[in-house]
Amino acid sequence: MTVNKPNTDKEIIQAYKRSGDMELLGELYEQYMHLVLGVCLKYLKSKAEAQDAVIEIFEELVVKLQNHEVDHFKSWLYVLTRNHCLMKLRKQKSRGHEEEIGEAFMESEPFQHHEDETRLEDNLEKLKSCIAKLKEEQKRCVDLFFLQEKCYQEIADSTNFDLKKVKSYIQNGKRNLKICMEQSE
Structure with missing residues (x-):
């Protein structure tokens, strides 16, 4: 056989x-x-x-x-x-x-470290707050793309979003984060 x-x-x-x-x-x-x-x-x-x-x-x-x-x-x-x-x-x-x-x-000068550290912590808190304000789809895609370093296709596969939607959610989420961060300064 x-x-x-x-x-x-x-x-x-x-x-x-x-x-x-x-x-x-x-x-x-x-x-x-x-x-x-x-x-x-x-x-x-x-x-x-x-x-x-x-x-x-x-x-x-x-x-x-x-x-x-x-x-x-x-x-x-x-x-x-x-x-x-x-x-x-x-x-x-x-x-x-x-x-x-x-x-x-x-x-940098030694006395600047504390100021820089404080500013960095403040910015991180603002960023967390701004991320929380994003629409759920944008939040999910931004997290996967920037924090988990996934590519567009991997995000589309894991979320079942259309590839064009993934790109749009990331682009809009990024823009909304920038606006939010600028407003909170």
């Missing part, structure tokens, strides 16, 4: 979901690895970082394919790859910003 080997991407994904066979997933991913690497190079601009990202994306696939219904694997993988790279860049940018803030604190 011969077992039919899955041929299409969708059949391979279904077989992987049923069996959890990493070899099937590896064979599927291998077909598109050069595309994933190309996208990673485009965004990350570093061969070493791009190669690391290719491995990280495969690790994401192991979990995400179990939880998502994927009809067009190639385009879905492209979006996953792009989002992964954008999140990686955002984390690098925020880490750089945190380092700048840290350096600014270290270089």
